[in-house]
Amino acid sequence: MAESFPVKPKLRPTSSKLTPTPEAKYWRSFKIPKDIETTPSKSFTFPIxxxxxxxxxPHDFVATHSASVSIFSATTLEPKPPISSFSDTAAAVSFRCDGKLLAAGDLTGTVHVFDAKSRSHLRRLKGHAAAVRSVNYPRAADKLHLFSGGDDSVVKYWDVATEKCVFNLLGHKDYVRCGDASPISDEMFVSGSYDHRVRVWDVRVSNSGSVLELNHEKPVESVIYLPSGGLIATAGGNFVKIWDVIGGGKLLYSMESHIKTVTALCMGKVARGGGEEEAEGNRILSVALDGYMKVFDYAKLKITHSMRFPEPLLSVEFSPDCSTRVIGTSKGNLYIGRRKAKVESEEVGATNSHWKIVDDEPGRKVLRPSYFRYFQRGQNVKPSEGDYLIKRAKKVKMAEFDKLLRKFRHREALVAALNKRNPESVVAVMEELVARRKLMKCVANLDVEELGLLLVFLQKYSTMPRYAGLLMRLARKVVESRAEDIRSSDELRNSIRNLKRDVEEEMRIQESLLEIQGIISPMLLIAARR
Structure with a gap:
């Protein structure tokens, strides 16, 4: 006899939420540790x-708010004593490549340089005629220079040791609001402005102006280099665009997933170790005034995760060790999320990597086939990561109606399913009988009591949208083919009356919904045009 399998209900739409993807689980795992703080955010008075x-x-982080720069410990996530040597609001901050110095710009047009450990004030770089909105150190080995951009439309390249401006880089025609240093060259960096332009600078050819100009078509709020150094991402309006710098500034992709202005970008990474299904790779994190943080996989050109926050977002950063994510808001809240690392024990793997017949415990005899314990060895040992686990195939459990279907006793199978009173199983059996072209023959052979069971089931579930397609057609055919039996039984007539009443009520509800839809649809269309 051929192998048979149990009848399975078809997958149908339900109101339950979809199962999150492995990457969604990864980004949701960034939460505030319970042993550090009970609240999900740290609050300040002014925007971050x-x-x-x-x-x-250990990758401490800093945040600017009002006329202060707060430094947070990477281990405890608690703020250290802030730096308050500003006469006006601090607007931009950056660490040097070795993490020892910290530069911050303020609204007076001054760039301040601090010792990150002692918080002592080392330098004041004065030269901007308006607020400094962007400050960046080179990423690789240059510890003597930094560049800044301000509301005076000028990008300045500074010698920190002498407090002198080496180059005034001109070209922007509006506020310079963002910038980033190249990950592959200390002499190259990029700036973005409210004149809709993004300019790539090379200080080795500073006299000729920017080496590349890109038109974002919206005021540029944020710009970052991607890890390869050959691509950059720009944000402005509700767009995030990716450009090929090596290819002459070719636009590769434009992402429009936010509904309000995108305010900040940063690079994130899906770190290996969260499960076999997770792929390691770089991601672009974007935040906007709509309160959403979006995760964009620029290798596949798609949004892989989205997270909603209760207020407009202004800034975002991701730690180099992929353990902490920080988001700043317009209301002064700082949302800090940390991912708990999975600790793998090497000792367990080493213990279970080899099977042992001889016990290492002193005083125990060597196991031989003459001992009963010889045949039970290893039964309680769990498999290690490198072992192949072979499982016995589980025996398929067959329901009563499955056994009857296997024996081609179709009518008995239908009655057995009706007695179980599980609508999914009953509908699955009916669909199997339809495929075998035996359903109506089964209905014709039902006695009065079994026909009553069928009519009660049809009356209860025919108006449910997920079953209505099959059951409404079946109810009509049952009434036509068994009309004489229904007339001769008061119980069957009552079931038909109840079915008719439920169908009429469902039709009335659907008509009311259509009327409401007809009223609302023009209003929504007018609102969308505005």
């Missing part, structure tokens, strides 16, 4: 304009 992580372990 800028956030930066130290490039060296």
């Amino acid at each position: 304009n800028s956030i930066a992580f130290s490039p060296t372990a």
Whole structure:
């Protein structure tokens, strides 16, 4: 006899939420540790304009708010004593490549340089005629220079040691609001402005102006280099665009997933270790005034995760060790999320990597086939990561109606399913009988009591949308083919009356919904045009 399988209900739409993807689980795992703080955010009085992580372990981070720069411990997530040597609001902040110095710009047009450990004030770089909105150190080995951009439309390249401006880089025609240093060259960096332009600078050819100009078509709020150094991402309006710098500034992709202005970008990473299904790779994190944080996989050109926050977002940063994510808001809240690392025990793997017949415990005899314990060895040992686990195939459990279908006793199978009173199983059996072209023959052979069971089931579930397609057609055919039996039984007539009443009520509800839809649809169309 051929192998048979149990009847399975078809997958139908339900109101339950979809199962999250492995990447969605990864980004949702960034939460505030319970042993550190009970609240999900740290609150300040003023907006969080800028956030930066130290490039060296343990990767402390800083946030600018009002006329202060707060430094947070990477281990405890608690703020250290703030830096308050500003005469006006601090608007931008950046760490040097070795994490020892910290530069911050303020609305007076001054760039301040601090010792990150002692918080002592080392330098004041004065030269901007308006607020400094962007400050960045080179990423690789240059510890003597930094560049800044301000509302005076000028990008300045500074010698920190002498407090002198080496180059005034001109070209922007409006506020310079963002910038980033190249990950592959200390002499190259990029700036973005409210003149809709993004300019790539090379200080080795500073006399010729910018080496590349890109038109974002909206005021540029944020710009970052991607890790390869050959691509950049720009944000402005509700767009995030990716450009090929090496290819002459070719636009590769434009993402429009936010409904309000995108305010900040940063690079994130899906770290290996969250499960076999998770793929390691870089992601672009974007935040906007609509309160959403979006995760964009620029290798596949798609949004892989979205997270909603209760207020407009202004800044975002991701730690170099992929353990902490920080988001700043317009209301002064700082949302900090940390991912709990999975600790793998090497000792367990080493213990279970080899099977042992001889016990290492002193005083125990060597196991031989003459001992009963010889045949039970290893039964309680769990498999290690490198072992192949072979499982016995589980015996398929067959329901009563499955056994009857296997024996081609169709009528008995239908009655057995009706007695179980599980609508999914009954509908699955009916669909199997339809495929075998035996359903109406089964209905014709039902006695009065079994026909009553069928009519009660049809009256209860025919108006449910997920079953209505099959059951309404079946109810009509049952009434036509068994009309004489229904007339001769008061119980069957009552079931038909109840079915008719339920169908009429469902039709009335559907008509009311259509009327409401006809009223609302023009209003929604007018609102969309505005």
